[in-house]
Amino acid sequence: MDPERKKVVERVAVSTFPDEVLERVLVQLKSHKDRSSVSLVCHSWYDAERFSRTHVFIANCYSVTPEIVSRRFPNIRSVSLKGKPRFSDFNLVPPNWGANIRSWLVMFAAKYPFLEELRLKRMTVTDESLEFLALSFPNFKALSLFSCDGFSTDGLAAIATHCKNLAELDIQENDLNDKSGSWLSCFPENFSSLEVLNFANLSNDVNFEALERLVSRCKSLKVLKVNRNITLEQLPRLLIRAPLLTELGTGSFLQEHPACQYSELENAFNKCMNLNTLSGLSEVTALSLPALYPACANLTFMNLSCAALQSGEFAKLLVHCPCLRRLWVLDTVEDKGLEAVGSNCPLLEELRVFPTDPFDEDTFHGVTESGFIAVSYGCRRLSYVLYFCRQMTNAAVATIVQNCPDFTHFRLCIMNPWQPDYQTNEPMDEAFCAVVKSCTKLQRLAVSGLLTDLTFEYIGKYAKNLETLSVAFAGSSDWGMQCVLGGCPKLRKLEIRDCPFGNAALLSGLDKYESMRSLWMSDCKVTMNGCRVLAKEMPRLNVEVIKVDGSNESQADKVYVYRSVAGPRRDAPPFVLTL
Amino acid sequence: MESKVAYDNELNLIKATELRLGLPGTDDREEQALFSARNNKRPLPDTSKECGSKKNSDARHVDNETAPPAKAQIVGWPPIRSYRKNNLQPKKSDQAEAAGIYLKVSMDGAPYLRKIDLGIYKGYPELLKALESMFKFTIGEYSEREGYKGSEYAPTYEDKDGDWMLVGDVPWDMFMSSCKRLRIMKGSEARGLGCGV
Numbered sequence: 001m002d003p004e005r006k007k008v009v010e011r012v013a014v015s016t017f018p019d020e021v022l023e024r025v026l027v028q029l030k031s032h033k034d035r036s037s038v039s040l041v042c043h044s045w046y047d048a049e050r051f052s053r054t055h056v057f058i059a060n061c062y063s064v065t066p067e068i069v070s071r072r073f074p075n076i077r078s079v080s081l082k083g084k085p086r087f088s089d090f091n092l093v094p095p096n097w098g099a100n101i102r103s104w105l106v107m108f109a110a111k112y113p114f115l116e117e118l119r120l121k122r123m124t125v126t127d128e129s130l131e132f133l134a135l136s137f138p139n140f141k142a143l144s145l146f147s148c149d150g151f152s153t154d155g156l157a158a159i160a161t162h163c164k165n166l167a168e169l170d171i172q173e174n175d176l177n178d179k180s181g182s183w184l185s186c187f188p189e190n191f192s193s194l195e196v197l198n199f200a201n202l203s204n205d206v207n208f209e210a211l212e213r214l215v216s217r218c219k220s221l222k223v224l225k226v227n228r229n230i231t232l233e234q235l236p237r238l239l240i241r242a243p244l245l246t247e248l249g250t251g252s253f254l255q256e257h258p259a260c261q262y263s264e265l266e267n268a269f270n271k272c273m274n275l276n277t278l279s280g281l282s283e284v285t286a287l288s289l290p291a292l293y294p295a296c297a298n299l300t301f302m303n304l305s306c307a308a309l310q311s312g313e314f315a316k317l318l319v320h321c322p323c324l325r326r327l328w329v330l331d332t333v334e335d336k337g338l339e340a341v342g343s344n345c346p347l348l349e350e351l352r353v354f355p356t357d358p359f360d361e362d363t364f365h366g367v368t369e370s371g372f373i374a375v376s377y378g379c380r381r382l383s384y385v386l387y388f389c390r391q392m393t394n395a396a397v398a399t400i401v402q403n404c405p406d407f408t409h410f411r412l413c414i415m416n417p418w419q420p421d422y423q424t425n426e427p428m429d430e431a432f433c434a435v436v437k438s439c440t441k442l443q444r445l446a447v448s449g450l451l452t453d454l455t456f457e458y459i460g461k462y463a464k465n466l467e468t469l470s471v472a473f474a475g476s477s478d479w480g481m482q483c484v485l486g487g488c489p490k491l492r493k494l495e496i497r498d499c500p501f502g503n504a505a506l507l508s509g510l511d512k513y514e515s516m517r518s519l520w521m522s523d524c525k526v527t528m529n530g531c532r533v534l535a536k537e538m539p540r541l542n543v544e545v546i547k548v549d550g551s552n553e554s555q556a557d558k559v560y561v562y563r564s565v566a567g568p569r570r571d572a573p574p575f576v577l578t579l
Numbered sequence: 580m581e582s583k584v585a586y587d588n589e590l591n592l593i594k595a596t597e598l599r600l601g602l603p604g605t606d607d608r609e610e611q612a613l614f615s616a617r618n619n620k621r622p623l624p625d626t627s628k629e630c631g632s633k634k635n636s637d638a639r640h641v642d643n644e645t646a647p648p649a650k651a652q653i654v655g656w657p658p659i660r661s662y663r664k665n666n667l668q669p670k671k672s673d674q675a676e677a678a679g680i681y682l683k684v685s686m687d688g689a690p691y692l693r694k695i696d697l698g699i700y701k702g703y704p705e706l707l708k709a710l711e712s713m714f715k716f717t718i719g720e721y722s723e724r725e726g727y728k729g730s731e732y733a734p735t736y737e738d739k740d741g742d743w744m745l746v747g748d749v750p751w752d753m754f755m756s757s758c759k760r761l762r763i764m765k766g767s768e769a770r771g772l773g774c775g776v
Contacts, residue, residue: 090655147660173662201662256681256759305663358657358664388657415657472656497655 022048032057051075058082059517061099061123062542065566066107078117078142079108085520085560087495088122089147092522092558094546096573100124100150103571109136117142117168124148130155134162142168142196152177153204160186167220168196181206181229187214194218198225200249200280205229216241225249228282228306232256236268245272248295250280253307255288262291269295279303286313293320301326305354308332315340326350331366331388338371342378350384351375358388361416369396376403383441384409391422392449397431401438410435411446417473417498420450429454436462446470456480460487468493481505485512495520503530506559510534513541518562522546526556528579534561535579542568543579682758686714686732687765697758702751710734714763721747733764 026049029035039049055078058064069076083099085092101123108115115137125148133140140163145151153176159169160183184199184206194214199206208230215221221242230238230251239245255262265288272295284307296302299321305328309317314329314337324345329337331353341348353367369392376382382404392414401407412431420427428449436442436458443465447455451474459466460483467490475481481501484494485508494516502525513519513534528545535543546558568578680697693713700706707718719729726745727733734746738757746754746761 087655089660090658091661092655173660175661254681256683354663355657355659358659359652388659413657417653417656472658498653 019044019048019051023052026052027054030055054078055080055117060562060564061104062566062569063517063562063564066104068565070107070111074111076112077114077139078119079104079112079115080119080121081123082121083123083148085495085518086122086493087497087520087522092497094548094573094575095149096124097546097576098124098569098571098573100126100129100571102126102129105129105132105136113137114139116140117144119144119146120148121146122148124150125155126150127152127155127158131158131162134158139165141165141193142170144168144170144172145174146170146172147174149175153179153181153183153202157183157186160184161188164188164191165193166191167193169194170196170198171202172198173201176202178203180204184214185210189213192217192219195220196223197221198223198249200225200227202227203229208234212237212241220244223247223277225279226251228252228280232265232288236264239268239272243271244274246274247277248272248275248279249303250278251282253281253284253288255285262288265291266294269293273298275299277301277303279306281307283307284309286310289313289317292317296320298323300324303328305330305352308356309337310334311336311340315344318344321345322347324348326384328352328354330354330356332356333367334365335367335371335374338367339374342374342376345379347381348375348379349381351379351382352384352386353388354386355388355415358415361390366390369393372396373399376400380404381406383407386411386413386446388413388415390415391419392428392431393421393423394426394428394430394434395421395423397428398434401434405438406441407435407439408441409444410439410442411444411470412448413446414449417448418450419448427452427454429458433458433462436466440465442466444468447474448472449474452476453480453483456483460484463488465490467491469495471496471499473498475499475501478502478505478508482508485509492517494518496522496524498523500525502526503533506530507534507537510537513538513561514563516563518560520558520560521556522558524559526559527554528556529554531556531559531579540564544569544572545577545579547575547577680755682760684710684713684761684763686716686763687768689714695761697755703747703754707734707746710761710763716763723748731765734761735764736761 022045026035026038029038032055035049035053039046050072051074053073054075056069056073056076057080058069059082061081061083081101081104084097087093088097099122101120109132113136116139118133118140119142125145130151133143143159143163143166151174156169156171159166181202181204187194187210191214195218206227206229211226211230215224215238222244224238224242224245225247226238226249228251232251232253232255235250239248269291275295276298278292278295278299278301281304289309296317297320300323302321302324304314308330309332311334314333318324318340322344325347327341327345327348327350329352338353341351353371355366357365367387367389369389372387372389373396376399380403383406385407386409392412397412414428421431429452431449432445432447432451432455435445442463445459445463445466445468447470453476456475457480459469466488469484469488469491478501481496481499482505484491485505491512501521506521506526507530509519531543531545534541540563542562542564544560545556546560548557551557569576572578681694682697684693684695695709695713697706700709703721711718716732717730718732718734719727721727735743736746736754736758737760738744739759743762749757
């Protein structure tokens with residue numbers, strides 16, 4: 001075929017491919033990364049993609065405006081939004097910083113009246129907003145609030161009262177004003193659509209009879225996570241009414257009368273054939289734990305981070321959980337408990353060990369490097385770890401990553417800052433060298449212990465898939481941060497606190513920040529002038545400085561840099577300076 | 580002369596083999612300077628949480644630092660979410676069975692039971708006072724011989740063996756670990772318990 005004719009044929013082929021067909025195809029595409037790629041192919045694909053998208057994920061609520069989102073995506077039914085920088089979870093961001101959902105809700109009400117799902121993380125949500133939400137979207141089905149603040153249980157009452165089609169209510173780890181448990185009683189007596197209910201972190205009593213009736217009539221209930229006030233005597237009454245449960249979060253697991261309701265409890269757990277996730281178990285004792293065993297056979301995720309188990313009873317429990325893939329525990333299980341994990345959980349992929357006494361430096365309880373090593377020998381598929389401990393050695397970490405080279409998330413928190421290898425007294429540089437060298441798939445890394453610039457040299461040199469890096473009390477000079485910024489091509493989130501990185505380091509990333517989601521630096525050596533230079537050179541970045549009372553004029557106490565097409569924030573509080 | 584040299588040598592030898600905190604090569608003065616410089620970073624113990632993170636001082640280089648950290652709390656460290664701090668259980672005591680001290684309290688004649696957390700009381704006087712105010716009555720004076728004198732009521736408890744005992748007879752710790760529920764007895768039943776049999 002001659003070249004001219006070939007060109008015509010090709011052009012015709014693309015333009016006669018109907019958009020509707022393309023849209024039908026693209027509707028199947030769920031991953032937002034894939035969708036991003038699709039939208040870049042050409043204009044007609046961009047259009048087809050945007051019309052077919054029903055779920056939008058906005059990782060930084062200030063990177064874009066509601067108007068821009070609604071203009072591009074007219075058919076959205078489900079929104080996920082993240083607001084504050086992650087370090088706000090640790091009180092490093094002052095209150096009233098922003099990330100208020102209100103302006104988004106107003107846009108949604110106007111442009112997405114058929115909105116069904118809203119999932120928020122680290123946003124400020126008021127009771128008025130919750131009421132507005134409840135009244136504005138007749139099809140509303142799912143609300144998930146994770147680490148949000150600004151609301152009270154009154155807001156939840158509004159949701160329960162007005163959302164007639166609610167299928168999911170997931171209230172986790174929020175800083176809310178927990179006034180009373182009466183919100184649960186606001187679900188109307190004919191309401192029966194709930195499939196997911198999680199109020200595990202709320203502290204007030206709910207009316208148990210109301211809960212019992214609710215569970216009874218919600219025949220599709222699959223996820224039920226109650227708070228600590230629900231007793232062990234009450235639990236079976238809920239379980240028998242929820243035969244389809246796949247995820248259970250119990251209340252208190254404390255037995256007050258050893259004899260009587262144990263059999264009722266055992267019977268109830270015997271019937272829980274479908275459980276894959278278990279959590280709660282607050283106040284659990286060795287006496288009450290065995291009642292669980294029948295329900296553990298198919299468990300893939302067990303969250304014991306609110307249950308102060310000792311190693312013996314924990315080991316006995318693990319024998320019954322051969323299918324575990326994800327396990328969260330408190331360090332009360334100690335190294336012995338972790339040895340049991342290594343012995344009993346060959347399929348384990350994720351382990352999180354939380355500290356019971358994080359602020360007590362004198363404690364000799366908890367886990368050490370031995371526990372971690374034991375797990376690594378038994379659980380070769382380990383890919384996600386979050387480990388809080390008070391002592392670690394370079395050799396231990398080297399062994400661990402040699403056993404488990406598939407880590408994608410490695411978060412090690414040696415709780416005493418600047419702590420060296422306790423056996424050799426050396427910095428922990430070699431530990432993280434081993435991590436980044438062995439774990440080529442590493443996406444997320446959190447470092448701790450005594451670290452020099454060498455650690456960051458290694459990270460820059462080897463961590464080619466790294467996307468998120470968290471650094472605290474580490475490094476020796478600007479060079480460390482420069483290595484990371486210069487060396488990690490996939491870096492998206494960098495959060496740093498209390499490190500000796502200054503303006504030279506900050507400015508070395510000039511060309512990089514637009515390809516990243518955000519940078520956080522607090523209590524480092526960056527100055528206001530350095531931030532001004534950054535802001536001037538890179539107008540499409542928002543460079544925000546949070547000033548702390550009583551600090552030096554020229555110091556940039558907390559710096560938050562992020563890319564945005566929305567321009568500078570219009571709702572910034574007085575302590576946030578946009579440069 | 581010779582003896583001085585020998586003495587100096589000996590001193591050096593002693594110094595070289597002396598056990599002390601710090602990497603080889605650092606001497607005491609350097610260590611002190613580093614330690615105090617590093618302390619600039621930390622909030623003072625009694626101003627810990629409120630004053631926020633400290634700003635950096637320039638005179639600080641963590642490379643050869645091994646002195647133990649000051650016992651002050653740094654804001655947001657370790658990185659634990661606040662809901663988790665609030666939800667953490669109190670440290671368990673040695674006996675697994677002693678854990679969890681919510682108990683039912685019944686009072687003869689009262690329409691419903693109450694629940695108390697034994698763990699918040701440090702001893703019998705506190706507990707009895709709390710019961711008095713909860714149920715609006717007075718408990719008499721305790722004596723080992725005669726039980727509670729001067730009132731119609733006697734506080735009793737059911738112990739691990741299922742027996743009903745008078746509150747106050749055993750040491751507080753023993754009571755905490757053996758008490759299963761409380762009952763405030765009234766009238767003749769109460770008096771019966773008080774008379775040492």
